Structures are given as C-alpha cells and as structure tokens.
Amino acid sequence: MNTKYPLLWSALFLALGVVLYDTFPSFFMRWPWVFPLAAGCFLLFSFLFRGKRGLLLMVVFLCILTAGMGRMFLADRYYEQQSSWAAGSEGRWTGIVKEAPSVNRDGDAYARYYTELESITYSDGVEKSLSGTAFVYDTHPEKLYGTGDSISVTGKMTAVRIYKNPGKIDLEGRYRSRRLMGRIYPQEPEKIHFLGESGEYRAGRLADEIKGKVESWFKPYMDPLRLHILMTLLFGGNYNEIPEYIMTSFSATGIIHILSVSGSHVALLFGFLYFLGKWLHLPKKLVVGGSIVLVLFYALLSGLVPPVIRAAVMGILSVGGVFLEREKTSLNLLGAAVAGMLLWDPFYLYDVSFQLSVGASAGILLFYRPLMGELSRISFLPRWVKEGVALSTAAQVLTIPVMLYDFHTFPLYFIPANLFVTPFLEWVIIAGLVAAAAAPVCLPLAGGILQGADYLLWAGLHLNLHLSSWPGAQVQTGGLTMVQILLYYVTVGICYFKKEIFSVPKRMYGALLLWCSLLGLTFFFYITRPEWVVYCPDLGPDQGAVLVTGEHKILYYKGGSIPSHTSDWEWKSILGYEGIFDADILILNLEDVKEPLPLTLPVPVREIWVTGGRAQEKTPRLLQGFEGTIRALSKSRLRLGRLSFVTDGSSWLLSEGDRGVYLSGRRGMEKTSFPAHTLWIASGRKNGAGIREEEMDRVKAEAVVYGGSRLSSSFEDVDLFEFKNYQAANVYREGMQTASFRHKWELENTSWL
Structure with missing residues (x-):
C-alpha cells in the first residue's frame, strides 16, 4: 500500500x-x-x-x-x-419550506415543496408535534412560496415508496439523508395556505432572492429557453425548465455533469480569479482569501447539496495547497474533503452525484499525467488536443462502473464533446458570473456580456445536439455485476501500481492470484448461466416480467388500476440494466386498467399481443410510432419457434417441453395442463379475491413470484404459498426477483451476479 x-x-x-x-x-x-x-x-x-x-x-x-x-x-x-408514525395520517399539517420549490409546468403541472414538518392537527382537534420532512405538492400552483415560509395544508400523508430494483440511482439513501417521511397532497378543493415568514433558513432565502434578482437582470438580454439553461449552468437546479431533448443530448455526449455545480465550476472560478489577481498585481494572500470567500458565497447560492459542498471544500483545500506551495498533496486534500463530508453525513456516499464527482476528481489526479505521458508520443497532435483527451479520459476511468450501473449506457463521443462543446459552455459560465457581478454596478455592460454569452450558448447547444445525433452516440451496455465491478477496479489498481506490485515477487503473485480469481469467477458465472431466466421487477401497482431463453426475449406487462409514471421509468431502467435492448413479443394485460397508462415502448419489439382491452385506448403513448404487428387476443394458442403460448384472454402459459411460466390474470386457467416445472407469476384477482388452494394443487408450481398488488390478499396468498412449502416471494415487499431454470426453478433476490 x-x-x-x-x-x-x-x-x-x-x-x-x-x-x-x-x-x-x-x-x-x-x-x-x-x-x-x-x-x-x-x-x-x-x-x-x-x-x-x-x-x-x-x-x-x-x-x-x-x-x-x-x-x-x-x-x-x-x-x-423522526415521526415515521405519521405516515398514513390525515389532518392539517404545518411546516416550514426548506428550499425553493421544484416546479413542473408541462403536462400535469405541480409545485413540490420540501418541508420541515412541525405539527399535525387531526379532525377531532388533537394536535401533535412532528419531527421529519415531507414533500408537499400543490397541483394547481398559482402562487409560489419561498424558503423559510410557514405553510399549512389539509390532506393525507402517503409514505415514500421505494421501488426495490437494482441498477438505478439510490433514492433510499437520499431520502434517509433528508429525513423524508412521505408526500402530502391537498384534499380538493383545499390549497396550501401561507402562514407568514418563519425567520428560519435565512441563508437559503437570501440565496433564492439573489438568484431571482440575477435572473430578472438577465431576462431582457437572453432568449427565455437559454436563460433557464444559463441559470442551471451557473447555480444548478431548474432542470424542469429545460426541455427533455436538451437534457437527453447532454446525457448522450457525456457532459451532463456541467449542468450541476461541481469541481469544474469551482476550478473555473478559481482560475478566473487567479488570472484577474495576477493581472491586477494583487498580493497572493489577498487573492487566496478573496477566492475562498467568493467560493463559499457561490456554494451558498448554488445550494449546499453534496456535489457543491465537495467542490467547495476541495477547492478551498486546493487553494491552501497552492498557497503552501504543496500542490502534490491534492490526493490527500481530496481524501480530507471526502472524509469530512462522510463524517458530516454518511448518506452522501449513496448520492450518485457525489460518487461521480469524487470518482472523476480522483481519476484526474491519478491518471491525467500518465495519460499525457502516453499521448506525448503522438507528435502530430496539438498539445490542447492531448490535454483535452487526457483530461476527459482520466475523469472517466474510475466512474465507468458507476455510470453503467445507474444509466446502462456509455457516451461514445465524450472526448469530442469535452474538446469542442465544453469550452463554449465554460466561457458561458464565466460570462454569466461576470455579468452577475457587473449588473448591480453597470447593467448595460452586463447586458452586452449576456448577449455575447447567448450566442456562445446557442452555438454550444447546437453543436452538442449535432454530436448526440451521430450514430452510436450512446452505446447500450447494461449494468455490470458485482464480480465484474471488482475485476475492473482490481485491473485499474494493478495497472496504476504496477511498479510497486511487480517489483516484489510476493506482491506480484498475490495481485495476479486475486485478478485471476475474479476473472475465473466471471467466466464461471458466464458458462453456468441458466437455460431460462425470468426477471420480475418491482413496478408498484403494475406487474412486469421478462423471459429470456436461448432464442427469444418475451416481455409481459400487466397494468394496474392506478396510472403510474414511476412504473414506466422503473420498467425501462430494469430492462437497460439487464441488457434487454430488443424483444420478440410484448404481452399486454389491460384487464385492470381504468385510465390510460403513461406507458411507453421501452425497447424495439416485433409484435404486441393484447388481452383485456383495446391498446389504442388504454396505452396510446405505447403505440406512437410503432410499426409492428398488434394482435388483440381472447382464447388463443400461438407458437414462436419451439415456444408455445396459451391464453384464455386473462392468464397466459408460456411453455417449452417440461418447463413453463404461468402468468395469471384476474381469472385462473382452469382447463389447462401445466408442465412439470412451472414458475407461477401471480397477481391480485378480481375484487381482491385470493388464490384458491385447488388452483395451487393443479398448477404445482416450483416457485411463485407475487407482484403488482399491495392488498392484504396478496400477502395472505404469499403466506399460503409459504405454508404449503412453495418457494414464494412478494415483489412489493421483497423487491425484484430473478427466477432461473437449470434443472428446476430457483428464486434469487437480485441479479448482481
């Protein structure tokens, strides 16, 4: 070591x-x-x-x-x-707004307030004090309330629902860090009532007022859309104000990090202040002290969220290193910043922005110089190109597993985006900060700077949109397993410490033994993969399953009675994580759907088979642009290669030889013989009726996965399965399940391996 x-x-x-x-x-x-x-x-x-x-x-x-x-x-x-007992309670809630509201004006408009709860008054007049926070929603936002305002609302708190699926951003850690208990929606026709200014969170309120004033100064000189983007570039947040196609383009080119305040913003600010101080011939102590004060003020304006805190702390420590002329201590300074933040709030570790920020910073400090050394051998490349390639590549080295786990894609053109798009945006950030400083003194000067920044931002956005439209801009990879992640980091570690490791025989043999063991485990899990795999994700009120055989990929989606955008997001995420990027058949069960589902087509499919309703009425978004075959089925028998499909218009049986998957709907299949090895994917029945023992004895499933319902009957069904010695799991309670078939069906809790 x-x-x-x-x-x-x-x-x-x-x-x-x-x-x-x-x-x-x-x-x-x-x-x-x-x-x-x-x-x-x-x-x-x-x-x-x-x-x-x-x-x-x-x-x-x-x-x-x-x-x-x-x-x-x-x-x-x-x-x-915290007062977790209050989840599910109904009454009049009072609290204090902790930060500026998140506002969505597209589609279902709403304003969401992150609120420190103070008390609840029940209908009988009993009042109780509370400890904890909640999201308070205003579904008809006419007036917005600011940080520090006291508000009250009458309604019911619903507990925060965490969908227990792998391969996504960890919201549970974020909610625990914020002490979030639930969501409160006003009872119609009730609205949120303003109770006055509380006097709390004065710093946050002042920051919001300053940002609002800056935006009002900027507004006459910039295009409205680009103004929202500039405010996001400067201070983070405001993501709901940016069109989805622009956010998608930034994600596709791998530079979406620039839309949140991070180390690059602090480095820009320090660099600008350093050259300004040098140009004005100011003493180093004055430059350092002034830089630290301005960085702290900038962090306060941007909101003290994990990446901002890390960037500010790391920037201040770096300035200290420069002042003490000990620039080589950067890695230790990064370690001090990370350790300090984890001691302050260990939940930061689960924040993806914190993970990517620290990983990118460490990658640059560790690998930038070695990569520059290798690129220096290429004599025909200009130095600025070498520096850009080395910097952007070094930032990716330690963050690749995190990106693949959370986002399941890799931005192929991140190098040209960092070389040609990022400089435009960095100059826009510098111009925006200078304009904000100049506006109180000379507004016309600030206006001239902003008009120039507007043109630069227009050019950067169009160049980024052009890059993101190139073929293969995002390579779909799926998520890495735990063994693959360990193998990746061990390989990186061996490459970086190769001199220390290979100079001592015992170290060399130990490192090679560890690397070969992980490689062997990866190969072992690959060659012993099951013949059939069924993924059953947690989709809340909906139910989904993915059957992967050696020849086919079959998707199954059973809509619930309550439309859920979150279910659609979770469905797409889990398909990307498991590497499902196309499918042969999508089976839609719409018998429980009452209102149109916000379901979109997650991956390209050849055919859609529908039971229980008209897809054109109940899933209109799903069919937009779909050019394949749509079949509305009642009682049917179909085949796809060696795979047989049987449906009675409600339930499905997919089988091949002695194995099968039973997808039960509101009605069970009564006159069907089941294979010797059957996996039963069960759900709620009509009017909340439970599953009968006669059906259990007829199906004789080897394993049962229950999903799509949180009714008491669903828990009773699982208890009955367990009482009769079935392998059984409730997705709502236990999270995503993976069922694999080798010689028989076996349930696994996750698919990390």
Missing part, C-alpha cells in the same frame, strides 16, 4: 465502514463466495504489511473502518427518531 496518501486511504476505509454497516450481515449471507475472496485479500495484505509498521497501519485503518460503521450507526439512529 502506498502510504504517501494517508488521508485518501482513510477516506476509503471510512466509506467501506459505512457500506459494511448498511449491508452486514446480509452482504455475506447473500454472496458466500465473498468468504474465500476475503481470505485471499487477507493473505495479500499479509504480504504487503510486514513488521511493526505494517501492523500499526492495519490497526489504524481498522479503527477508521470501525469509525465509519459507528458514524453510520449514529446517522441511522437519528433517522429513526
């Missing part, structure tokens, strides 16, 4: 302690292969640490790991002290 970076290693062990507290003991129970791998790591450490100094280092880092677990324990206890 390289001990030149003690603060960096301390931050890593602190983060490991946080993760271990949150996952132990289920982590080890779920993945038993971790035991031999941990033993191998211990042997490797025994080679690396020898003598009293090595033993002391191991003790110190174990203490830091324990400190991480202890800090997470305290954060967990603090979260549990």
Whole structure:
C-alpha cells in the first residue's frame, strides 16, 4: 500500500465502514463466495504489511473502518427518531419550506415543496408535534412560496415508496439523508395556505432572492429557453425548465455533469480569479482569501447539496495547497474533503452525484499525467488536443462502473464533446458570473456580456445536439455485476501500481492470484448461466416480467388500476440494466386498467399481443410510432419457434417441453395442463379475491413470484404459498426477483451476479 496518501486511504476505509454497516450481515449471507475472496485479500495484505509498521497501519485503518460503521450507526439512529408514525395520517399539517420549490409546468403541472414538518392537527382537534420532512405538492400552483415560509395544508400523508430494483440511482439513501417521511397532497378543493415568514433558513432565502434578482437582470438580454439553461449552468437546479431533448443530448455526449455545480465550476472560478489577481498585481494572500470567500458565497447560492459542498471544500483545500506551495498533496486534500463530508453525513456516499464527482476528481489526479505521458508520443497532435483527451479520459476511468450501473449506457463521443462543446459552455459560465457581478454596478455592460454569452450558448447547444445525433452516440451496455465491478477496479489498481506490485515477487503473485480469481469467477458465472431466466421487477401497482431463453426475449406487462409514471421509468431502467435492448413479443394485460397508462415502448419489439382491452385506448403513448404487428387476443394458442403460448384472454402459459411460466390474470386457467416445472407469476384477482388452494394443487408450481398488488390478499396468498412449502416471494415487499431454470426453478433476490 502506498502510504504517501494517508488521508485518501482513510477516506476509503471510512466509506467501506459505512457500506459494511448498511449491508452486514446480509452482504455475506447473500454472496458466500465473498468468504474465500476475503481470505485471499487477507493473505495479500499479509504480504504487503510486514513488521511493526505494517501492523500499526492495519490497526489504524481498522479503527477508521470501525469509525465509519459507528458514524453510520449514529446517522441511522437519528433517522429513526423522526415521526415515521405519521405516515398514513390525515389532518392539517404545518411546516416550514426548506428550499425553493421544484416546479413542473408541462403536462400535469405541480409545485413540490420540501418541508420541515412541525405539527399535525387531526379532525377531532388533537394536535401533535412532528419531527421529519415531507414533500408537499400543490397541483394547481398559482402562487409560489419561498424558503423559510410557514405553510399549512389539509390532506393525507402517503409514505415514500421505494421501488426495490437494482441498477438505478439510490433514492433510499437520499431520502434517509433528508429525513423524508412521505408526500402530502391537498384534499380538493383545499390549497396550501401561507402562514407568514418563519425567520428560519435565512441563508437559503437570501440565496433564492439573489438568484431571482440575477435572473430578472438577465431576462431582457437572453432568449427565455437559454436563460433557464444559463441559470442551471451557473447555480444548478431548474432542470424542469429545460426541455427533455436538451437534457437527453447532454446525457448522450457525456457532459451532463456541467449542468450541476461541481469541481469544474469551482476550478473555473478559481482560475478566473487567479488570472484577474495576477493581472491586477494583487498580493497572493489577498487573492487566496478573496477566492475562498467568493467560493463559499457561490456554494451558498448554488445550494449546499453534496456535489457543491465537495467542490467547495476541495477547492478551498486546493487553494491552501497552492498557497503552501504543496500542490502534490491534492490526493490527500481530496481524501480530507471526502472524509469530512462522510463524517458530516454518511448518506452522501449513496448520492450518485457525489460518487461521480469524487470518482472523476480522483481519476484526474491519478491518471491525467500518465495519460499525457502516453499521448506525448503522438507528435502530430496539438498539445490542447492531448490535454483535452487526457483530461476527459482520466475523469472517466474510475466512474465507468458507476455510470453503467445507474444509466446502462456509455457516451461514445465524450472526448469530442469535452474538446469542442465544453469550452463554449465554460466561457458561458464565466460570462454569466461576470455579468452577475457587473449588473448591480453597470447593467448595460452586463447586458452586452449576456448577449455575447447567448450566442456562445446557442452555438454550444447546437453543436452538442449535432454530436448526440451521430450514430452510436450512446452505446447500450447494461449494468455490470458485482464480480465484474471488482475485476475492473482490481485491473485499474494493478495497472496504476504496477511498479510497486511487480517489483516484489510476493506482491506480484498475490495481485495476479486475486485478478485471476475474479476473472475465473466471471467466466464461471458466464458458462453456468441458466437455460431460462425470468426477471420480475418491482413496478408498484403494475406487474412486469421478462423471459429470456436461448432464442427469444418475451416481455409481459400487466397494468394496474392506478396510472403510474414511476412504473414506466422503473420498467425501462430494469430492462437497460439487464441488457434487454430488443424483444420478440410484448404481452399486454389491460384487464385492470381504468385510465390510460403513461406507458411507453421501452425497447424495439416485433409484435404486441393484447388481452383485456383495446391498446389504442388504454396505452396510446405505447403505440406512437410503432410499426409492428398488434394482435388483440381472447382464447388463443400461438407458437414462436419451439415456444408455445396459451391464453384464455386473462392468464397466459408460456411453455417449452417440461418447463413453463404461468402468468395469471384476474381469472385462473382452469382447463389447462401445466408442465412439470412451472414458475407461477401471480397477481391480485378480481375484487381482491385470493388464490384458491385447488388452483395451487393443479398448477404445482416450483416457485411463485407475487407482484403488482399491495392488498392484504396478496400477502395472505404469499403466506399460503409459504405454508404449503412453495418457494414464494412478494415483489412489493421483497423487491425484484430473478427466477432461473437449470434443472428446476430457483428464486434469487437480485441479479448482481
């Protein structure tokens, strides 16, 4: 281990302690292969640490790991002290708005207020104090309330619903960090009532007022759409004001990070102030002190969210390093920033913006110079191109697994986007900051700067849209498994520390043993993959399943009685994570659908088979632009290669030989013989009726997955299955299930392996 970076290693062990507290003991129970791998790591450490100094280092880092677990324990206890009993209660709620509202004016308009709750008054007049926060929604926003305003609303709080699917941004950690208990919607025709200014959150209120004033100064000089984008570039947020096609283009080219305040913004600000101070011949102490004050003020204006805090802390520490003429301590400074943030709030570790920000910063510090050394051999490339390629590539090295896990795609053109688009946007940010500073003194000067920035922003946006429209702009990859993630980082570590590792034989053999073990595990899981796999994600009120055989991919979607946008998002996410980018058949069960579903076509499919209703009426968005075959079916028998399909207009049986998948609808299939190896994907029945024992005895399923319902009958059905010794799981309660068939059906809780 390289001990030149003690603060960096301390931050890593602190983060490991946080993760271990949150996952132990289920982590080890779920993945038993971790035991031999941990033993191998211990042997490797025994080679690396020898003598009293090595033993002391191991003790110190174990203490830091324990400190991480202890800090997470305290954060967990603090979260549990909130008034979670209030979820499901109905009455008159009072609270204080903690930040500027999130406003959506497209489609179903609403304003969402992040509110610190103070009390609830029930219908009988009983009042109780509260501790915790909630999202309060105004579905008819006419007047917006600001940070620090006291409000009241009459309605019912619904608990926050976390969809338990892998391969997405971790909202649970974010909600726990914010002590979020639920959502409150006003009872019609009730509205949110303003109770006056509370006097709380004065700093946030002042920041909102300053940003509002800046926007009013900018408004006469810029196109309205580009004004929203400029405000987002400067201060983050306002994402609902940006059209979806622009957000998609930034994601496709891999530069969406520039729309949130991060280290690049702080670096721009420091760089500008440094050259300004040098041009004015100001003393270094004055430049450093002024830069620190301005960065803190900028962070306050941008909202003290995790990436802003990290960027500000890292920037201030970096300035300290420059002032002390110790620029080589950057990695330790990054470690200090990360450790400080995790000690302040360990839930930051689960924030994807924090993960990407820290990963990109560490990647640049570790790999920028080595990559520049390699690129320097290419003599015909200009230096600015080499620097841009090295910088953008280094920023991606440590973040690739995070991006693939959360977003399932890789931006192929991130290098040209960083070389040609990012400079436009960086000059726009600098111009915006200068205009904001100049506007109170000389508004015409600020207006001239803004008009120039408007042209630069127009050029940058159009260039980015052009790049994102190129073929293969986003490579669909699917998510990485845990073993693949470990293999990737071990490979990167061996490449970076190759001199230290290969100079000592024992280190070399230990590292190669670890690398070969992970490679062997990856190959083993690949060659032993099951013949059939069925993924059953958590889609809330809806139900979905994906059957993957050696020849075909079949999608099944059963809509619920309540339209849900979240179900559609989760459906797309899980298909991307599992690497399902096309399918042969989409089976739609619409018998429970009362209102049109906001369902869109997640991947290209050849045919859509519909039961229980007209797809044109109940899923209009799904059929937009679809040019394949649509079949409305009642009682039918169909075939796709060797795969047989049987339906009675409600339930489906998919079978091949002695294996099959039974997709039960509102009516069970009474006159059908089932294969010897049947997986039963069950759901709620008509009028909430439960599943009868006679049907269980007739189907004789090897495994049962229950989803799409949170009714009491669904839990009773699962209990009955378990009582009769079936493998059974409730997706609503236990999260996504994966069923695999080798010689029989087996249930797995996740698909990380």
